[in-house]
Amino acid sequence: xxxxxxxxxxxxxxxxxxxxxxxxxxxxxxxxxxxxxxxxxxxxxxxxxxxxxxxxxxxxxxxxxxxxxxxxxxxxxxxxxxxxxxxxxxxxxxxxxxxxxxxxxxxxxxxxxxxxxxxxxxxxxxxxxxxxxxxxxxxxxxxxxxxxxxxxxxxxxxxxxxxxxxxxxxxxxxxxxxxxxxxxxxxxxxxxxxxxxxxxxxxxxxxxxxxxxxxxxxxxxxxxxxxxxxxxxxxxxxxxxxxxxxxxxxxxxxxxxxxxxxxxxxxxxxxxxxxxxxxxxxxxxxxxxxxxxxxxxxxxxxxxxxxxxxxxxxxxxxxxxxxxxxxxxxxxxxxxxxxxxxxxxxxxxxxxxxxxxxxxxxxxxxxxxxxxxxxxxxxxxxxxxxxxxxxxxxxxxxxxxxxxxxxxxxxxx
Amino acid sequence: xxxxxxxxxxxxxxxxxxxxxxxxxxxxxxxxxxxxxxxxxxxxxxxxxxxxxxxxxxxxxxxxxxxxxxxxxxxxxxxxxxxxxxxxxxxxxxxxxxxxxxxxxxxxxxxxxxxxxxxxxxxxxxxxxxxxxxxxxxxxxxxxxxxxxxxxxxxxxxxxxxxxxxxxxxxxxxxxxxxxxxxxxxxxxxxxxxxxxxxxxxxxxxxxxxxxxxxxxxxxxxxxxxxxxxxxxxxxxxxxxxxxxxxxxxxxxxxxxxxxxxxxxxxxxxxxxxxxxxxxxxxxxxxxxxxxxxxxxxxxxxxxxxxxxxxxxxxxxxxxxxxxxxxxxxxxxxxxxxxxxxxxxxxxxxxxxxxxxxxxxxxxxxxxxxxxxxxxxxxxxxxxxxxxxxxxxxxxxxxxxxxxxxxxxxxxx
Numbered sequence: 001x002x003x004x005x006x007x008x009x010x011x012x013x014x015x016x017x018x019x020x021x022x023x024x025x026x027x028x029x030x031x032x033x034x035x036x037x038x039x040x041x042x043x044x045x046x047x048x049x050x051x052x053x054x055x056x057x058x059x060x061x062x063x064x065x066x067x068x069x070x071x072x073x074x075x076x077x078x079x080x081x082x083x084x085x086x087x088x089x090x091x092x093x094x095x096x097x098x099x100x101x102x103x104x105x106x107x108x109x110x111x112x113x114x115x116x117x118x119x120x121x122x123x124x125x126x127x128x129x130x131x132x133x134x135x136x137x138x139x140x141x142x143x144x145x146x147x148x149x150x151x152x153x154x155x156x157x158x159x160x161x162x163x164x165x166x167x168x169x170x171x172x173x174x175x176x177x178x179x180x181x182x183x184x185x186x187x188x189x190x191x192x193x194x195x196x197x198x199x200x201x202x203x204x205x206x207x208x209x210x211x212x213x214x215x216x217x218x219x220x221x222x223x224x225x226x227x228x229x230x231x232x233x234x235x236x237x238x239x240x241x242x243x244x245x246x247x248x249x250x251x252x253x254x255x256x257x258x259x260x261x262x263x264x265x266x267x268x269x270x271x272x273x274x275x276x277x278x279x280x281x282x283x284x285x286x287x288x289x290x291x292x293x294x295x296x297x298x299x300x301x302x303x304x305x306x307x308x309x310x311x312x313x314x315x316x317x318x319x320x321x322x323x324x325x326x327x328x329x330x331x332x333x334x335x336x337x338x339x340x341x342x343x344x345x346x347x348x349x350x351x352x353x354x355x356x357x358x359x360x361x362x363x364x365x366x367x368x369x370x371x372x373x374x375x376x377x378x379x380x381x382x383x384x385x386x387x388x389x390x391x392x393x394x395x396x397x398x399x400x401x402x403x404x405x406x407x408x409x410x411x412x413x
Numbered sequence: 414x415x416x417x418x419x420x421x422x423x424x425x426x427x428x429x430x431x432x433x434x435x436x437x438x439x440x441x442x443x444x445x446x447x448x449x450x451x452x453x454x455x456x457x458x459x460x461x462x463x464x465x466x467x468x469x470x471x472x473x474x475x476x477x478x479x480x481x482x483x484x485x486x487x488x489x490x491x492x493x494x495x496x497x498x499x500x501x502x503x504x505x506x507x508x509x510x511x512x513x514x515x516x517x518x519x520x521x522x523x524x525x526x527x528x529x530x531x532x533x534x535x536x537x538x539x540x541x542x543x544x545x546x547x548x549x550x551x552x553x554x555x556x557x558x559x560x561x562x563x564x565x566x567x568x569x570x571x572x573x574x575x576x577x578x579x580x581x582x583x584x585x586x587x588x589x590x591x592x593x594x595x596x597x598x599x600x601x602x603x604x605x606x607x608x609x610x611x612x613x614x615x616x617x618x619x620x621x622x623x624x625x626x627x628x629x630x631x632x633x634x635x636x637x638x639x640x641x642x643x644x645x646x647x648x649x650x651x652x653x654x655x656x657x658x659x660x661x662x663x664x665x666x667x668x669x670x671x672x673x674x675x676x677x678x679x680x681x682x683x684x685x686x687x688x689x690x691x692x693x694x695x696x697x698x699x700x701x702x703x704x705x706x707x708x709x710x711x712x713x714x715x716x717x718x719x720x721x722x723x724x725x726x727x728x729x730x731x732x733x734x735x736x737x738x739x740x741x742x743x744x745x746x747x748x749x750x751x752x753x754x755x756x757x758x759x760x761x762x763x764x765x766x767x768x769x770x771x772x773x774x775x776x777x778x779x780x781x782x783x784x785x786x787x788x789x790x791x792x793x794x795x796x797x798x799x800x801x802x803x804x805x806x807x808x809x810x811x812x813x814x815x816x817x818x819x820x821x822x823x824x825x826x
Contacts, residue, residue, distance in 0.1 A: 013449045015440030016625070018433050022454070027428030036426040037461070039454040041435070048451075055468065179427070190484040190526040212424050213483065213565070221429070276717075282703025283696030286717045290695025293771050293804055295719075301727075302717035304689075304699045310714045310757060344723060358706050368518060386520035390544055391706055393567070 001174050002037045003029055004056040008049060008068035008077055009151055012041045021066050021153055028165055033174035033225070034062065044068055049080045053146070061144050062168065067151030069134035078137075081148060082121045085139060089119040095126050095135045102133050124148075127163050131155045138167070145171060176229045180240045181212075182220045183257055184250040185404040189213045192220070196246055207239060215393070216400040217252075217259075252407055259403045260288045266410045267298035267348075272377075274406075275344035276302040277315055277336040279327065280354035280370055284399045300344040305336065315339030328353050328365055330373075330382050337375035337382075348410065349375040350402050354387075356394045370398040374409050381409065414585050415450045416442055417469040421462060421481035421490055422564055425454040434479050434566055441573055446587035446638070447475065457481055462493045466559070474557050475581065480564030482547035484526050491550075494561060495534045498552060502532040508539050508548045515546050537561075540576050544568045551580065558584060589642050593635045593653045596670055597663040598817045602626045605633070609659055620652060628806070629813040630665075630672075665820055672816045673701040679823045680711035685760035685790075687819075689715040690728055690753035692740065693767035693783055697812045713757040718749065728752030741766050741778055743786075743795050750788035750795075761823065762788040763815050767800075769807045783811040789822050 005022045012019050022039045029036055037060050042052045049068075056063045068077030082088050096110075096118035103110050117133050120126050127136030127147075132155040139146040147164060149156045184192060189211050193200075200209050206226055212219040222240055226232045244251060253262045267274060276285050286302040289295055303314045308327055311317040316339040321331045333353045341349035354370030361367035367389045373382035385401060387394040418435045425432050435452045442449055450473050455465045462481075469476045481490030495501050509523075509531035516523050530546050533539050540549030540560075545568040552559040560577060562569045597605065602624050606613075613622050619639055625632040635653055639645045657664060666675045680687060689698050699715040702708055716727045721740055724730040729752040734744045746766045754762035767783030774780035780802045786795035798814060800807040 012436065013439055013452065014443050015436040015438070015449075016623070018431060018436040019452075020431050023425065023428040023431040025428070026426055030427045036428075037456065038465075039426065039432075041452040043450065052451075188521075190524055193484070193526055194524065210423060211483065212429065215567075221424075223427075278696075278699075282708075283691075283699025283715060283717070284703075286691075286696025287700050287808075290697075290717075290719065290769075291805055291808070293769075295695075299719050301719040301723045302696060302715070303727075304696070304703075304715035304717065306703065306709055306712050306714040314714075314716075356703075356706075366518075386518060388515070388518040388544075390567075392704055393544065395700075395704070 001034050001062065001172050002060040003034045003062040003064060004037050004060040005039045006049075006052050006056060006063065006065045007039070007041045007151065008044055008065065009041075010043055013043055021151065021156055024153070024157065025064060025066075025160065028160060029168075030177060030179075032165060032169050033177045034168065034172070035177070044076060046076055046080045046083070049077065050084055053084050057144055057146075061172065063144070063146045065146065065148045066156055069148065069150045077148060078119070078121065081124075081137070081139070081146075085121060085123050085141065087122045090122045092118055092120050092126055092135075094128075095120060098128055098130075098135065099133055102129075127159055129155055129159055130162065131158045136164070138164075175225050175227065176232055177223065177225045178229075178232050178236050180222045180236050181255050182222075182240065182244065182247075182251055183217060183253040183255075184220065184247060185217045185252045185259065185400060187218070187247070187250045189218050192218055192247065192250070196243060199243055199246055203239065204235070207236070216397045249408075252404060258292075259400060259407065260292050263403060263407050263410065264289075264292045264295055264298065266407065268294075270410070270413075272347035272410070273298050273300055273345075274348045274350070275300045275340045275346040277340035277349065277351040278302060278304050279306060279311070279336070279352055280356045281352045281395050281399045281402070282306065282356075284395050285350060285352065285402055288399055288403065300346050303340055303343070311336060315343070326365070328355055328369055328371055330371055330384070333371040333373040334375075334380050334382050337373040337380060341375040347377050348406060350406055351375070352398055352402055354385075354394065354398060356391045357389050358391060368394050370394065370401075372398065372402045372405060374402070374405050376409050377413065381405070414447050414475065414587055415473040416447050416475040416477060417450050417473040418452045419462075419465050419469060419476065419478045420452070420454045420564065421457055421478060422454075423456055426456055434564065434569055437566070437570065438477055438479070438573065441578055442581075444590065444592055444636075445578060445582050446590040447581065447585070457489060459489055459493045459496070462490065463497055466497050470557055470559075474585065476557065476559045478559065478561045479569055482561065482563045484530050484546065490561060491532070491534065494537075494550070494552070494559075498534060498536050498554065500535045503535045505531055505533050505539055505548075507541075508533060511541055511543075511548065512546050515542075540572055542568055542572055543575065544571045549577070551577075588638050589640060589645060590636060590638045591642070591645050591649050593649050594668050595633045595635075595653065595657060595660075595664055596630060596666040596668075597633065597660060598630045598665045598672065598813065600631070600660075600663045602631050605631055605660065605663070609633075609656060612656055612659060616652065617648070620649070629810045665817060671701075671705075672813060672820065673705050676816060676820050676823065677702075677705045677708055677711065679820065680761075681707075683823070683826075685823070686711050686713055686758075687761045687763070688713045688753045688757035688759040690749040690762065690764040691715060691717050692719060692724070692749070692765055693769045694765045694808050694812045694815070695719065695769075697808050698763060698765065698815055701812055701816065713759050716753055716756070724749060728756070739778070741768055741782055741784055743784060743797070746784040746786040747788075747793050747795050750786040750793060754788040760790050761819060763819055764788070765811055765815055767798075767807065767811060769804045770802055771804060781807050783807065783814075785811065785815045785818060787815070787818050787822050790826065794818070794822065 336351035749764035
């Protein structure tokens, strides 16, 4: 079953606000087996709204509209809906009662401008808005359903959760759709594709794989549709397990996991602790780790050693090695990791040293060169990487790569 | 002149990601006098893409497409564009050279799957992607322009900023629009509006003021449209100067300035240095400072003292004070700032200590309480703030507020 979402309002078209409503609605619909065919953001203009409604009606059975329902005059959605359905606005006592209730809760009475909000198109079923003054509206015509909701996110969400999702489920027969997301790190989209092409080509026709790359990671999402939820779950689990076995070493989590969250859970479980010593990543690793609530249970702190002086003074890095090998070297990054691990008395430590750019590169050590070391309870590992010539990109990639290395080391023990 | 934005990809339609690209593009187009008529998110499906292109072409002169350009097989945008323009894919040496450059920067060679990324529709002008492997494409037909870009936000933004915005401006005749942006920190949108309401009401009819609030700051953008660029520039400068005089103390920069960049320039100019000691902000201040290229000239480093033990051991915070006043107190945060300033021998130091949440609050110190101290060459200042109950929000607000406090102190001397 296909749906479309239309958001009305100039503030999205001039980029003043980001349309978060549509993503939320799409998520909810997906979970009840309704597929969103298109999302359109259009202006507060009668002709444009009429055209968008017509186009959406041609493609989908369910059309959800948000925005354009406030009390001020630039909101013309209701009048346009009347024209679309060839009907007129009528006063609705039920809507008015809700309006009065909302106003009295705020210690106010209904003004003349607001009284108009109790008028709705004659052919609609009004939907109660417990959190605001604009009622929702449910229309049916030729087997298609149109729903109009206010654009204020929490009012719209309240209406969907309290009334509309159930009403949609009972009105339409919807298939079951199941998603499973596997999170990978340390391998590019195309290499991943090459590795799993055989598996992907053998997928049954009711399953699809999507590659969702973002900075330094690729999420793989399996989507399956069918009738029998239990059978579908089993089928997806089987396919996911076989996929996992192919790319095992690159997987760091599932669904909405983050690398820093997964590491936090591992350390909590093992009652182990962590410190960091950052040079080129300049605190970004510490920031990722401390974004996680409860990190003070395992994270002791960091020395951000931007200058060589501090590398020596705080982390016990040898001045001779700094001179002989340079700050961006295996020798120095390993001493940094060891230094902070000993100083902060932790089980693990991460250290980074690199050239984030845009200057400071050389032929032997081009911009983007980063050394990462992980000190563990039993030893130390280090690796050299090349992350390209974008400063912020290198900082972020280096941080995520360091966390991934750490995760692999923790899992080994 | 009207534009439309089409974003391709199932991840938006299933609500897995929020479409932030469109809002950003709309903002940029607005600034060069191009109005966005509609934003559509559609699926990775040939028929759907063809239909959306046709509908958009009927309404607008400029059609921008993002997404659907990766190396894997779920990306069919390029083939569909060929069908739409009745042409075929051809290998492009220039695109391939860029591909090789990007790969070699990452220490890798171009795989067979990636080689296909050097194929583009025969009728397009390829647009260089300095930050990724998928080239942009510029098409012209019957006076209309179509632009296809990758969906990865920083790649798309790089392309727009480096090439496309200028190319759009020179291709179309757009009205002369001048923008002037003033950046404020430390005052909310409504307070600002009250302060400048008289000034705002007296603006001439060809000028508009927009409030662009983002985390912990409000950007004020004056936009003026007209014919004579020189006269317009003068008029805007006059209005901007009068606005600046009203809100002087809240201004930290102009146009695309960042707080960390402004501070960097001040420190470079004065040949002074900076260190940080972070508890609740957990490295985020250090990250902001080290995002700025060339920061090693003035930034020495940081101690992230997440545990009390490290506050005492590394920053010389008195154990007695930690016990008597708690870690989140004026006494402790001032000692942290002094401690790191002395240790790293700098002119300035920032320290933070607070309760980011979601647990750890009390009646006296609710979640969101943050103490910030700035040690200067002549003394120390500290302030207490309440930043609300969102963990990441508190971290980010505290960091920006600390930088703003530092900037005010540096300017005083």
